[in-house]
Amino acid sequence: xxxxxxxxxxxxxxxxxxxxxxxxxxxxxxxxxxxxxxxxxxxxxxxxxxxxxxxxxxxxxxxxxxxxxxxxxxxxxxxxxxxxxxxxxxxxxxxxxxxxxxxxxxxxxxxxxxxxxxxxxxxxxxxxxxxxxxxx
Numbered sequence: 001x002x003x004x005x006x007x008x009x010x011x012x013x014x015x016x017x018x019x020x021x022x023x024x025x026x027x028x029x030x031x032x033x034x035x036x037x038x039x040x041x042x043x044x045x046x047x048x049x050x051x052x053x054x055x056x057x058x059x060x061x062x063x064x065x066x067x068x069x070x071x072x073x074x075x076x077x078x079x080x081x082x083x084x085x086x087x088x089x090x091x092x093x094x095x096x097x098x099x100x101x102x103x104x105x106x107x108x109x110x111x112x113x114x115x116x117x118x119x120x121x122x123x124x125x126x127x128x129x130x131x132x133x134x135x136x
Contacts, residue, residue, distance in 0.1 A: 004028020043092060 001010040004026060012018050024030060036042045062070070 002031045002033060004030060006031070 001008070001020070001022060003009050003024075005028070009022060009030075010020055012020065032046070034042075034044050
């Protein structure tokens with residue numbers, strides 16, 4: 001995560017999963033940088049959120065009920081984000097399973113063809129061997 005002046009704010013090298021929260025201190029365009037030095041593909045999923053009404057809500061006195069509603073709203077948003085992440089992750093795993101099943105099917109077809117070819121060759125060889133000996 002880089003700030004508006006392209007100064008690095010946060011870095012998470014070599015991690016599989018993680019979470020980070022940051023409240024900006026200044027205006028400007030913040031940027032994310034994702035680098036993949038691994039030989040395989042990496043999928044990145046993130047959900048940036050703005051402060052919404054937090055500044056306004058913190059500026060006036062809130063009743064305990066309003067504070068609880070705000071916390072509940074924040075928790076619902078976290079659950080929704082987690083659920084969308086889990087759906088995305090499920091789609092990725094389903095695609096991986098589907099690809100693996102296709103490869104296994106093609107490998108099984110190849111094995112059946114190879115087995116049929118070897119059986120046919122053995123039958124031909126044994127018959128020709130018996131023909132030479134005059135048994136058949």
